[in-house]
Amino acid sequence: MKTAYSFIRWSTKRQSRESSDSNRRQTKSAQDWCQDNGYTLSNQVFIGAGESGYKASHLKVKDGIAIGALARFIEAVEQKKIIPNSVLCVDSVDRWSRQEILDALEPFTKLLNLGIGIVFTGSPLKKLISREAIKKDPSIINWLINEMIRSHAESEEKSRKVREAKQAKKEIILAGHVVPHNNVPKYFHYVPITRQNGKYEHNENTKIVLELIQGILNGKSLYQLTCDLNKRGVKTFRYGYTWHPCSVRQILKNRCLIGEYLGIKNYVKPIIDEDQFNRIQNILAKNRLNRGKKAELVNIFKGLCECGYCEHQMQVTGGIKNGVSYRYLRCSNYHAEKTECNNNFIRLAPMEEDFFLKFLGKNPAKLLHVDDKTQVAAIQKQINAKTHLLNITTAEIKKLITVSEGLDVAELKDRIKDLQAERDGIKISLDELTRQINNIQDTPKDIEEIRDWFERMAAKHAAKKDWFMRITDFDKGETKELKILSNEYLAMFLKNNEWREGVRVKLPSLIGKIVIKDHKFFIYNSVGRLVSESSAYESLRNNSERWKKSLKTWGKRKQSKSGTTAKEKVDEYLAKLPPKP
Numbered sequence: 001m002k003t004a005y006s007f008i009r010w011s012t013k014r015q016s017r018e019s020s021d022s023n024r025r026q027t028k029s030a031q032d033w034c035q036d037n038g039y040t041l042s043n044q045v046f047i048g049a050g051e052s053g054y055k056a057s058h059l060k061v062k063d064g065i066a067i068g069a070l071a072r073f074i075e076a077v078e079q080k081k082i083i084p085n086s087v088l089c090v091d092s093v094d095r096w097s098r099q100e101i102l103d104a105l106e107p108f109t110k111l112l113n114l115g116i117g118i119v120f121t122g123s124p125l126k127k128l129i130s131r132e133a134i135k136k137d138p139s140i141i142n143w144l145i146n147e148m149i150r151s152h153a154e155s156e157e158k159s160r161k162v163r164e165a166k167q168a169k170k171e172i173i174l175a176g177h178v179v180p181h182n183n184v185p186k187y188f189h190y191v192p193i194t195r196q197n198g199k200y201e202h203n204e205n206t207k208i209v210l211e212l213i214q215g216i217l218n219g220k221s222l223y224q225l226t227c228d229l230n231k232r233g234v235k236t237f238r239y240g241y242t243w244h245p246c247s248v249r250q251i252l253k254n255r256c257l258i259g260e261y262l263g264i265k266n267y268v269k270p271i272i273d274e275d276q277f278n279r280i281q282n283i284l285a286k287n288r289l290n291r292g293k294k295a296e297l298v299n300i301f302k303g304l305c306e307c308g309y310c311e312h313q314m315q316v317t318g319g320i321k322n323g324v325s326y327r328y329l330r331c332s333n334y335h336a337e338k339t340e341c342n343n344n345f346i347r348l349a350p351m352e353e354d355f356f357l358k359f360l361g362k363n364p365a366k367l368l369h370v371d372d373k374t375q376v377a378a379i380q381k382q383i384n385a386k387t388h389l390l391n392i393t394t395a396e397i398k399k400l401i402t403v404s405e406g407l408d409v410a411e412l413k414d415r416i417k418d419l420q421a422e423r424d425g426i427k428i429s430l431d432e433l434t435r436q437i438n439n440i441q442d443t444p445k446d447i448e449e450i451r452d453w454f455e456r457m458a459a460k461h462a463a464k465k466d467w468f469m470r471i472t473d474f475d476k477g478e479t480k481e482l483k484i485l486s487n488e489y490l491a492m493f494l495k496n497n498e499w500r501e502g503v504r505v506k507l508p509s510l511i512g513k514i515v516i517k518d519h520k521f522f523i524y525n526s527v528g529r530l531v532s533e534s535s536a537y538e539s540l541r542n543n544s545e546r547w548k549k550s551l552k553t554w555g556k557r558k559q560s561k562s563g564t565t566a567k568e569k570v571d572e573y574l575a576k577l578p579p580k581p
Contacts, residue, residue: 004039004087004119006030007070009048009058009095023047026122030089033121037128039087046073053098054155059107070096074107077114084115091122093147098155104148123147173262185256186237188268200268205237209257212248213272216280219502222248252280283505297327298500300352301514304507307331308517310341316348329516346516346537349494356490359523359532383433390426393419 008026027045034041048069051057058068066075076082088111090096096118097104111118117130125143127133134140172179178198180190187205192198208229215225222245229243236243255261258277259270272280305314312333318326328345397419404412493499515522523532 002039002085002087003042003083004030004034004089005042005044005046005073005082006089007046007048007073007095008091009051009053009069011050011052011054026091026095029091029121033089033119033126041089046070053094053096053151054159056097056099056103058097070107074111074114077111077116082116085117087117087119087128089119089121092120093123093144094151094154095122096120096151097148098151100152101145101148104152105145108144170262173264173267176264178267181261184261184268185251185254187251187271188256202269202271206271208234208237209251209271212251213257213276213280216252216283216505217276219505221501221505224501249284252284279509282509297495298497298504299348300500300503300507301329301355302504304511305329305514305516305521307333307341308515308522312341314516317345318348331516346519346521350537351521351534352494353490354534355521355523358534379433383430386426386430386433390423390430393423393426397423 006027008023008030010022031041033039046069048058051060051068056068058070060066060068061071066072073082073088077086096108108118112129112131112134117128117133119126119128125140127140129140129144169179169181173181177196178200179196180192180198184190184200187203187209188200189203190198191201212225215228216222225248226243226245229248230241233241234243235241236247255277256268257271258274259266259268261267299316301314302316303313306312307314310331310333312331314329315332317328317330327348329348329351330345331341333341397416400412400416400419404416510526512524512526512528515524519536521534522530525531
């Protein structure tokens with residue numbers, strides 16, 4: 001039985017979405033040719049939907065796995081899943097490829113050498129091309145090469161026109177004219193005013209953006225926002241109904257939210273002000289550092305705790321003993337292969353309670369940072385200096401590029417490469433300085449902000465209104481009483497993962513870091529000042545006499561069984577333990 005397979009490709013998703021005619025036309029031409037020439041068309045179709053022939057997307061291979069449609073067919077032939085003497089039906093040469101001639105010929109000759117025939121079923125020459133056919137009629141190669149050259153030339157010309165059109169439109173935009181542009185986010189729509197000018201206004205999608213903004217500012221995670229949209233069946237701004245945290249992040253990071261597009265301020269109508277935008281960027285930047293596998297209970301201090309000895313992050317570990325679950329923080333460098341850290345464990349449950357009741361509930365005013373202006377001015381001075389250096393470096397790069405046009409001088413190319421690396425380093429420094437300003441500006445300036453936030457968090461998860469204990473604002477010397485969570489309700493909330501997630505998202509805006517050392521935790525505010533030191537906690541190996549005795553017994557038993565020096569190691573370890581607090 002003579003078998004044929006069809007390879008169907010179109011370049012854009014729009015062709016898939018708006019019309020199935022390309023698929024229908026290519027399928028029909030393959031069916032007609034097979035019927036006329038006595039071949040059976042296989043049900044296995046290799047479809048390259050949205051795969052560019054000019055960019056060779058249909059030949060894409062990633063990590064040794066064929067991704068593109070034509071690459072999958074070649075892989076199937078190589079793996080003997082498709083037998084020799086089979087035929088591949090392609091509608092036309094430009095469906096096969098729009099690459100340069102040598103690149104387009106390579107997979108073609110490869111398939112011919114593997115014993116596969118190829119026929120262009122929608123072209124004037126509907127002749128089966130194989131090694132034998134070329135031997136009989138070498139003119140086929142001339143026709144094929146001419147068609148491949150034509151296909152590439154058409155795409156090259158189209159690409160040039162598109163580039164020039166985009167550049168022309170960009171120049172119009174940079175000149176201050178508001179014109180329609182496909183890349184403006186879909187929560188704006190263009191309103192023409194004159195033939196050459198117009199404005200961008202909000203549309204129905206803006207309500208969704210405002211909902212995402214309010215959610216992230218209220219302590220929701222990207223995952224929670226995404227799940228809520230998917231659960232309600234809210235349509236995305238482009239394709240389908242499936243939202244993803246990455247797409248939500250991109251929406252919240254887009255400077256169009258404050259009206260800026262292509263670096264032009266007030267190009268579109270702002271949705272939020274710059275202060276809100278900076279707060280959102282601060283939250284997203286800190287949350288990005290806190291990614292990882294989600295535990296049974298959300299780690300409130302995730303990304304904030306570091307080892308006081310080696311400065312590595314502290315991680316949550318735990319276990320179950322006699323039916324009771326225990327959770328601890330330990331250094332991520334604990335017992336590492338090269339440079340191990342023996343920072344003892346610290347119990348997480350009492351640490352959480354003490355953080356809220358003995359620190360945040362006792363004197364939250366220590367977290368306030370009212371002297372913003374001095375800090376921000378100092379950082380802004382650094383930003384101005386870095387920006388000036390960036391402008392000088394960029395100007396020098398442009399000058400060297402102009403000089404090097406038409407020249408092949410290795411020294412010039414190396415200098416340009418060095419300057420580009422230097423410019424990238426300056427940009428990274430500027431991003432870090434901007435993050436520092438956002439961090440300072442995002443820190444609460446009024447103790448009422450802290451109280452209001454806890455009120456909002458608590459109101460979601462309790463029906464009663466007496467979940468607060470009263471505290472005094474010591475730092476201001478006032479007797480005004482503020483409210484913070486009571487012991488009873490704190491214990492309840494600490495078991496609620498949704499509440500814990502909200503706290504985890506908010507804490508990076510309240511504190512700078514927590515250092516774990518000597519069975520204690522030390523809290524630093526957003527500008528790096530130590531604001532609180534806990535009392536000492538017992539570690540997992542609690543340094544009690546009972547534990548020391550059991551460890552010595554284990555060492556003797558281990559030595560008697562294996563003849564090792566386990567007892568000496570135990571004694572050496574016990575000698576290094578700090579005195580029990």
